[in-house]
Amino acid sequence: MSGVRQTVRYTEYHPRWYRTRVSTWWWLSRWPYLKFILREISSVFVAWFVVVLLLQIRALSRGPQAYAAFEHWLQIPVIVLLNLTAMFFVTFHAVTWFNLTPRAMVVRFGGKRVPDGLIVGTNYAAWAAVSVVLAWFLLRS
Amino acid sequence: MAETISVEVARYSPERDTEPSSQRYDVPLHKDWVVLDALNYIKDKMDGSLTFRWSCRMGICGSCGMMVNGEPKLTCATFLSDYAGDGSPVRVQPLRYFPVIRDLVVEITDFMNKLQSVKPWLIRGDEKAVSEGEYLQTPEQLDRYKQFSMCINCLLCYAACPVYGLDPVFIGPAAIALAQRYNMDSRDEGAGERMDVLAQHEGIWGCTFVGECTKVCPKHVDPAGAIQQYKLTATIERFKSFLMPWAAGNSEMESAK
Amino acid sequence: MAKQSNEPILWALFSAGGVFAAFAIPVHLFLLGLAFPLGWIPAPGYEYLHGLFSSPLPRIYLFALCFLALFHWAHRFRYTLYDGLQIKHLNEVIFVCCYGGAIFGTVLAGYLLWNFH
Numbered sequence: 001m002s003g004v005r006q007t008v009r010y011t012e013y014h015p016r017w018y019r020t021r022v023s024t025w026w027w028l029s030r031w032p033y034l035k036f037i038l039r040e041i042s043s044v045f046v047a048w049f050v051v052v053l054l055l056q057i058r059a060l061s062r063g064p065q066a067y068a069a070f071e072h073w074l075q076i077p078v079i080v081l082l083n084l085t086a087m088f089f090v091t092f093h094a095v096t097w098f099n100l101t102p103r104a105m106v107v108r109f110g111g112k113r114v115p116d117g118l119i120v121g122t123n124y125a126a127w128a129a130v131s132v133v134l135a136w137f138l139l140r141s
Numbered sequence: 142m143a144e145t146i147s148v149e150v151a152r153y154s155p156e157r158d159t160e161p162s163s164q165r166y167d168v169p170l171h172k173d174w175v176v177l178d179a180l181n182y183i184k185d186k187m188d189g190s191l192t193f194r195w196s197c198r199m200g201i202c203g204s205c206g207m208m209v210n211g212e213p214k215l216t217c218a219t220f221l222s223d224y225a226g227d228g229s230p231v232r233v234q235p236l237r238y239f240p241v242i243r244d245l246v247v248e249i250t251d252f253m254n255k256l257q258s259v260k261p262w263l264i265r266g267d268e269k270a271v272s273e274g275e276y277l278q279t280p281e282q283l284d285r286y287k288q289f290s291m292c293i294n295c296l297l298c299y300a301a302c303p304v305y306g307l308d309p310v311f312i313g314p315a316a317i318a319l320a321q322r323y324n325m326d327s328r329d330e331g332a333g334e335r336m337d338v339l340a341q342h343e344g345i346w347g348c349t350f351v352g353e354c355t356k357v358c359p360k361h362v363d364p365a366g367a368i369q370q371y372k373l374t375a376t377i378e379r380f381k382s383f384l385m386p387w388a389a390g391n392s393e394m395e396s397a398k
Numbered sequence: 399m400a401k402q403s404n405e406p407i408l409w410a411l412f413s414a415g416g417v418f419a420a421f422a423i424p425v426h427l428f429l430l431g432l433a434f435p436l437g438w439i440p441a442p443g444y445e446y447l448h449g450l451f452s453s454p455l456p457r458i459y460l461f462a463l464c465f466l467a468l469f470h471w472a473h474r475f476r477y478t479l480y481d482g483l484q485i486k487h488l489n490e491v492i493f494v495c496c497y498g499g500a501i502f503g504t505v506l507a508g509y510l511l512w513n514f515h
């Protein structure tokens with residue numbers, strides 16, 4: 001065995017070769033790359049949501065007047081537009097995340113790999129359930 | 142027979158050119174011709190100086206990978222007729238992100254070294270004597286790594302990977318998938334050794350799960366999946382060595398089989 | 399053994415945050431950012447929300463959400479900047495800004511929720 005293990009070296013020297021530089025705008029060159037970058041950008045809107053949430057917590061803590069002001073702020077068109085954009089991106093995040101789960105995590109059951117569709121389906125079902133529970137908590141009043 | 146199709150082929154001669162250019166050839170369009178047939182036609186009948194790699198013509202040797210209309214493809218498995226019809230020429234270029242040596246031939250030493258660095262062979266602590274017989278494996282155990290063992294080193298996945306293009310220190314899809322092919326093999330005991338190479342920034346952590354490698358792979362190896370799965374393994378190992386430094390090592394990876 | 403890098407820990411936070419964000423944020427954002435302000439669904443009153451946020455379990459939940467979601471952002475955004483803009487040479491600066499931001503936000507969330515009254 002060890003005889004074969006010897007490091008094989010191919011010619012490392014070539015008189016000249018040509019290497020293309022990757023453009024800074026590589027992610028605009030193909031639709032799948034753009035989709036990838038949009039998926040990554042979704043994280044910015046995840047952070048944006050945390051900011052809104054922290055503002056809400058602060059307003060609630062400060063009293064009814066502060067909270068009324070916060071609710072008012074949420075109605076400013078720019079903020080609504082921002083939240084609409086954020087809504088698109090966080091949904092995109094959720095969908096891509098759930099769809100990719102079976103790639104990243106192999107679940108085996110009875111010696112067989114659980115089919116991708118089943119894992120994705122379970123994810124969506126759980127998503128619906130979690131959403132209903134959270135909405136129920138927030139709307140119970 | 143009168144039908145032809147234009148093929149626009151990238152040309153680069155290290156002696157003459159400072160950068161690649163392209164040359165157009167009109168070749169006959171047969172229903173059963175693949176892009177490689179067109180290249181061979183050009184080389185035989187029109188321009189003997191055209192340089193490209195190929196061997197098996199049946200998607201096994203992995204040497205005919207090129208960019209066809211901007212997508213990494215095995216040219217022996219890509220039909221010309223799929224590109225006919227709209228009148229525009231078929232663009233054939235060398236695999237993206239690799240240095241070009243000449244025309245359609247790229248330099249792949251970088252990959253060869255990386256592949257070797259992940260030790261893609263069975264590593265045993267102690268070798269059984271031949272008289273003791275073979276290492277048995279159940280179909281279930283085979284199933285755990287079989288997908289990764291289908292790789293033909295065609296490097297289409299590297300040509301699809303922007304992370305490799307941006308920073309060629311990245312070990313890359315196929316090499317990591319092949320490391321996993323041995324990590325997941327019940328006969329192998331080398332997972333710990335491979336982790337030294339894989340659990341670095343240049344290994345799995347550079348990957349941002351673009352996922353294109355998996356889409357272009359002609360053998361359905363799913364290198365993107367292999368990398369994410371390994372991230373999980375490496376993370377569990379890391380937490381284990383943190384919580385129980387005495388038990389660090391192969392445990393998780395061995396039990397994963 | 400491999401050199402002990404912190405990458406697995408950051409990745410674990412990123413993943414946990416990704417899961418949390420995927421499951422929880424769409425419904426939260428839909429209600430808080432769109433349905434309530436636009437009047438599609440009557441918004442819960444101050445009293446109710448104040449009461450809800452005062453109990454310990456929701457507060458722990460909110461803290462976990464902020465903490466993990468921010469570390470999810472930090473990790474993803476860091477790599478997006480590296481690759482998308484080809485500014486790997488600003489490695490350290492980006493690293494400090496992203497995780498610094500996440501730590502700051504987490505501390506702020508902890509402070510606000512701890513002192514909630």
Ligand code: SF4
Pocket residue numbers: 291292293294295296297298299314315318354357358359360361362363364
């Ligand atoms: S993983 Fe697939 S695309 Fe990559 S080298 Fe192997 S066979 Fe080719």
Ligand code: FES
Pocket residue numbers: 195196197198199200201202203204205206215216217218
């Ligand atoms: S010529 Fe062998 S894979 Fe195409």
